[in-house]
Amino acid sequence: MIRLEEITAAVSLGQAGDRDAARTQLTALWDAIDDGPTRCVIAHFLADVQDETEDELTWDLRALELVSDDQWLPSLHLSLADDYRRLSQADRAHEHLNAAQAHLSKLPEGDYGDVVRSGFDHVAEALAAGSVQRLESNPST
Structure with a gap:
C-alpha cells in the first residue's frame, strides 16, 4: 500500500533539486498502484519534475483524466x-x-x-x- 509519506518524500526530492530521483520514485509509485485519485496526485507531481515541457504536458493531461476532486x-x-x-x-x-x-x-x-x-x-x-x-x-x- 502506498503511503502519503512516500509521495511526500519523492516530491521533496524534486523540490530540493534532485529531479531525477524524484522522477524515479514517483514513476515507481505510479507503476505500483491503480487507485485513480492517488494516481492523479502522482501524475500532477510527476509533471513538475519533467525536463521537457512536452513530457510535463503528458503527465498533466494524465492527471486531469484521473481527477476526482x-x-x-x-x-x-x-x-x-x-x-x-x-x-x-x-x-x-x-x-x-x-x-x-x-x-x-x-x-x-x-x-x-x-x-x-x-x-x-x-x-x-x-x-x-x-x-x-x-x-x-x-x-x-
Whole structure:
C-alpha cells in the first residue's frame, strides 16, 4: 500500500533539486498502484519534475483524466495553461486558463489556495506578455 509519506518524500526530492530521483520514485509509485485519485496526485507531481515541457504536458493531461476532486481542477488547468503557453499554443493556454479561473472559487483559503491563485496571476501575465519562458516557480503546486 502506498503511503502519503512516500509521495511526500519523492516530491521533496524534486523540490530540493534532485529531479531525477524524484522522477524515479514517483514513476515507481505510479507503476505500483491503480487507485485513480492517488494516481492523479502522482501524475500532477510527476509533471513538475519533467525536463521537457512536452513530457510535463503528458503527465498533466494524465492527471486531469484521473481527477476526482474538484478542488484539484484549478491547479490542473493552471498547469496545463502554463504547459501550452510554454509550447507556444496560446489558444489552448487560454482555454485552460479560463477553466482554471472558473474553478478558483473551489480553492480553500490558506496556503494552497493562495499559491494557486498567485500562480494564476503569474501565468495570466506571462500569457498576456507572449512569454514562453518557464516561470521561476511552479505556478500551481
